[in-house]
Amino acid sequence: MMIAIAMSGGVDSSTAAAILAEREGALSTEGSGGRVVGLTMQLWNQRRLPALQGLDEGLDRGRAAGRCCSLDDVYDARRVAHCLGIPYYVINLQDRFEAAVVRPFVERYLAGETPIPCSLCNAEIKFEQFVEAAAQIGADQIATGHYARIRYDAKTGRYRLFAAVDRAKDQSYFLFGLTQRQLASAIFPLGELTKEEVRSIARAKKLPVAEKPESQEICFVPKGSYREFITAYLEEQGTEPEDRAGEMVTVDGQVVGRHRGVHHFTVGQRKGLGVSSPTPLYVIGLDARTRRVMVGRDEELFKQCCSVRSVNWIRPVSAGQSFSARVRIRNKHVPAKARVEACGKQEARVEFDEPQRAVTPGQAAVFYDGEEVVGGGWISGAASAQKLTDQLDHTVRREVCG
């Protein structure tokens, strides 16, 4: 049995590798058949968009190194593997990453959504292409440094997904898209540990990355500058510079200003609207078709329900079934009590007990039953309960619950 561990060069995946190497009694290539092999996915060439090159300058090494696929990170992963005595390789998934993650990321922004590339990467790259590449070199299972737990339920014969023991680090939100096949092939060695425990294991094992700072950014976007990234990427792709400018309107339809394109905004955004108002204004919604940015007061950000598309059910739920759950609508959101109704095979409708602030299309809605992930999907629309007859809500209802 051989396990391939995905190593990013960070402290989490490095410690996960160390735990596995110890558990599986890893042997180097000189030994009698290694059981753990380290792999780093080369996903993006950081030197690719020259327009973005300046953005990393002036950052201390720690932050710049927090971005994935930089050479430093590959060096770090290699050093850790060497220190653990496990074979290590870099595998190239750049083409697939661009097609499955980067391009949809840009397209969703242009469509007025705020996408989460990490969830897409998990479903399409890490637990798909990476699993395939690992199988090609003879691995039976893969492991990652995700904070989440997988359990096999012998009674139902299904795999179940649970939040990590360390709630502050829990990454189950990003893993809602995993299928039974993917869950069966994955191991999360950090699911039962706290971040502090992980660091102290890294220190005890004298891993060269034990003190490396955290990274929270989107790996291919330098310094959180996603707008610059989109502009530079479109330019590189030779996309005709299109006029994406439009109007900024209030909920009542009053035009209050102009903007350079919906992809510059995200729901809940307050800064950079370029509109003066006696009360603070927020982005309430984005409509790529009419190129309109809807703005309004903070209260107007609260929505009672949302529609969810491309739902993946980890626990089987049949169409028409509805259940109580706690629903998380972004990574750091405290899951809110709601009623979830499975509409089609892959659609759902969520009605929160209390209206939620900034329910953002493009983000994921993940349904929890206690610690367990029941399923999740992508938010496609949001509406207020008191305006059930509104056009937006009508669209939501029609699209989702027919």
Added chain:
Amino acid sequence: MRSVYLDHNATTPLAGEVFEAMKPYLTGEFGNASSIHAWGQRAKAAIENARESVARLVGARPSEIVFTSGGTESDNMAIFGAVEAASGKGHAKHVITSAIEHHAALYAVKALEQRGVDVTFVPVGPTGVIDPGDVERAIRPETALISVMHANNELGTVQPVREIAGIAHERGIPFHTDAVQAVGKIPVDVQELGVSMLSLSAHKLNGPKGVGALYVRRGTPLRPLMVGGHHERDRRPGTENVAGIVGLGKAAELALGRGEAEAGRLAGLRDRLERGIKQRAPGAHINAERSPRLPSTTSVRFDGIDGEGFVISMDLKGIACSTGAACSSGSLEASHVLTAIGMSRDEARSTVRFSLGLGNDEAEIDYALDVIPQVVERLRALSPKYQPSDVSSQLSVR
């Protein structure tokens, strides 16, 4: 687990005799070869002995050998040095090279191109061998240098260096050849070839890394890359890497001693490997099979596999081989050599290289032949792209 090293074109193990020869110069004999005293004199003598051994291996005069830090520096020195020397005399500038050069030469020429030098990249067909006629047709009155490699690192194809050198000589154009993969594997004689400059590297012939040489025919105008001292007859400043140079000298002596017997032995092993692959792994094609090739190199394309996965799988079984050149392994771009000879990106990506050397024997080849079919089968079983019909539809011989 067994370990079998079949990647000698990337680098070779240091020969025991070479290590022994180097040892004194890494310990007690630490003198600077430029010093007047006895320590310096002994270091100087060791360097000059090595120079003679290297000269003897390639049929040069000792004074025509310049020690460098390796193949890349030798290529850079020849290409930049010759073109700058020519432009110093006010000549207009044009350089001819081939599309299948090693990056060490290719990137040097491309750097010149960015500085305004015109470059002709002579194309190469599916044989992997350059047509000297194409070189001749590319010559212009302002051509300052022709640089064409001797043996290709990825395919092992041997280029018609003597013919091209003859053409260059007739027109009075300096001709450089990157012979890093040829020296020590096949007979290389600068007189017989008629080249003006020739690059070689120690670690490709069981010598140490970090040392190489450039042969510069007497009278060839060459501007040094660096300034800073009068070493190497004003051609390459910097305190000499005495131990490295001694190692190169010893490696050259050993290579000369091995002669063609070793080449014959390696060709036998290579043929055994190729025969075995063709028998046991359907859908395998030997690239440039019918071209003149190094006895030690084989480039194989397995339909429907990913070369990267193949190399990793082989390594996990203790066998070292590579995708294309060691330097482009892991990079996204398909090998420029394989695409230059007309392969598609997918074909190039399904190509792997085995390169043999001193330590290899029949038992090792047979072990590799046991592992290869298993690896190929698994990769194909898991490849969404592979359909067994690929085998019959891609029978074309390269």
